[in-house]
Amino acid sequence: MARAATTTDAFNAVAEPRRRRILDLLAGGERSVNDLVAALGVAQPLVSKHLRVLREVGLVEVRDEGRRRMYRLNGRPLKPIYDWVKSYEQSWAQRFERLDAVLEELKEIENGDDGDDD
Amino acid sequence: MARAATTTDAFNAVAEPRRRRILDLLAGGERSVNDLVAALGVAQPLVSKHLRVLREVGLVEVRDEGRRRMYRLNGRPLKPIYDWVKSYEQSWAQRFERLDAVLEELKEIENGDDGDDD
DNA sequence: TTGACACATTCCCATATAGATATATGATTT
DNA sequence: AAATCATATATCTATATGGGAATGTGTCAA
Secondary structure (H helix, E strand, C coil): CCCCCCCCCHHHHCCCHHHHHHHHHHCCCCEEHHHHHHHHCCCHHHHHHHHHHHHHCCCEEEEEECCEEEEEECCHHHHHHHHHHHCCHHHHHCCHHHHHHHHHHHHHHHCCCCCCCC | CCCCCCCCCHHHHCCCHHHHHHHHHHCCCCEEHHHHHHHHCCCHHHHHHHHHHHHHCCCEEEEEECCEEEEEECCHHHHHHHHHHHCCHHHHHCCHHHHHHHHHHHHHHHCCCCCCCC
16 A cells, blocks of 8 residues: 555645645635745646645635635644644653653662763 | 655654554553554554654654563654644634624625525 | 564555646636 | 636656565574
8 A cells, every 4th residue: 555645634635844835825814826836936736736635635725716716724624633733742841751760760870870871 | 756755754754544543552651562563453564664654753762671672652743743733723713704704695695685595 | 502572674566646847727808 | 709817637757655475683482
């Protein structure tokens, strides 16, 4: 099996930095494709393809306005990512569990060794 | 260019569900590879390969214990994901901007049409 | 030393890109 | 209708998988 499609879910869609950048731009408000092309400085077909991926996972929605297509953000599909990653918040905020272990080691070392040994 | 390597950053590493599951298991405490193999129900070489990816982005750390290798979680590389996605929290908590637009449309319809159209 | 156990790595395959280029589609203007 | 503008899609290439099977490596037991 190959890697899962980028359109499988938001996790995969958002793994690509350019797509995150697009979402960042859309967070500032609705934008046309050409707007995005100019802001990103990449080829138009590539932007369209990225937008397609984002559309397929529901992260953006389109509205036709004359010959332009206005894209807007829909953050809802990001919530599963938020929920998942939030449950790990402790694991970087609390760097003290490890510290505990180190302190215990130091206590033991205190008993006789110098411990200059990284 | 192909897709970015899964070892490029945590975003890519975590796009794979099996790797998220591994982190979920490690969140409960240190585990040996065999433990993970049993818990996941997948082939051992595959688990080792996923662990390698997680190791390369710093999401797990290893400790040798006899012939076993004990893996433990390091959540720090998840922080960039958290920070990025957190800035979108409004965009799903606040589903009212859209509602506003709908209400405006309804007001207009009120002026003459029945609007039985969902 | 031999054997068993726990993992990691290598090789192979099918698949899915990201990007570049060329072209198709659809709306607006002239 | 013809030309133009704004986007989307099709085609091609190089690359990076995830998974399966086989094999390599290091540790402990007999």
